[in-house]
Amino acid sequence: MRAESLVKEVMARFTKGRYQTREILPLKKSKETNKIQVKEFINEIVILARLNHENVVKLLGCCLETPVPILVYEFITRGTLFHRIHGDGRQKFVLSWEDRLRIAAETAGALAYLHSAGDPPIIHGDVKSMNILLDDKFTAKVSDFGASRLVPLNQMQLSTLVQGTFGYIDPEYMQTRQLSDKSDVYSFGAVLVELLTGKKIYSDDRPEERKNMAKYFVLSMKQNRLFDVLEDEVMHGGNHTQLQGVANLAEQCLRLNGEERPTMREVAVEVRLLTRTWSW
Missing domain, CATH: 1.10.510.10 (Transferase(Phosphotransferase) domain 1)
Incomplete structure (x- = not known):
């Protein structure tokens, strides 16, 4: 997956990426690396892993081993x-x-x-x-x-x-x-x-x-x-x-x-x- 663009959001940054299928996906990146931010990311993973509803955004993957934690979501095209x-x-x-x-x-x-x-x-x-x-x-x-x-x-x-x-x-x-x-x-x-x-x-x-x-x-x-x-x-x-x-x-x-x-x-x-x- 490679980064293509960075879009400002309120609490984090979303980067469009692509798998080999060329599907565009947003990556949620922490603005800074600290224990509180990482804890919130882990909390979000725990919560979303339990959910399956058509009106809740889908978490597709994550990476907590990078210098800045990353969550991968389905790409929602119309914004907020x-x-x-x-x-x-x-x-x-x-x-x-x-x-x-x-x-x-x-x-x-x-x-x-x-x-x-x-x-x-x-x-x-x-x-x-x-x-x-x-x-x-x-x-x-x-x-x-x-x-x-x-x-x-x-x-x-x-x-x-x-x-x-x-x-x-x-x-x-x-x-x-x-x-x-x-x-x-x-x-x-x-x-x-x-x-x-x-x-x-x-x-x-x-x-x-x-x-x-x-x-x-x-x-x-x-x-x-x-x-x-x-x-x-x-x-x-x-x-x-x-x-x-x-x-x-x-x-x-x-x-x-x-x-x-x-x-x-x-x-x-x-x-x-x-x-x-x-x-x-």
């Missing part, structure tokens, strides 16, 4: 959901409401699989639009399991150092350092807000009350101003039942008390039902 929503600095992409809703359903299904089908269950720990990849058909692939945790069957929560991305991190987790499946639910709620509003989940460039879009979205819902914050593409592409249904679901996921949030399985069922509601 983050860039499809917000653009890549050079162009603004159009992502239809139908695609957004389907991506939400696929992502929810993958997270429900992690929480309920694993033995033991798995908490992703860093759900965000940057960690949702899209293939040729815009099928969602949940990725980056460096912060993920296996949950012993007799435990509901895990005590950890707080990891994640600001704006997506469960506030309850930040306060207690107790990571649970409901932490992923909160983060998924933030992704729903991105899909609905087309806004980055956090930005210092916005007025104070709008810097954290998840909080502003919940406030807008309480003030019955949902349709003031929706992106035009979403407003024109979705029907009232769908938009209100997804918005209500996002609000439930973003509740500050984790016990009041739905499970990912409940979320997945609800989003899947909403994908079937196209009449006005």
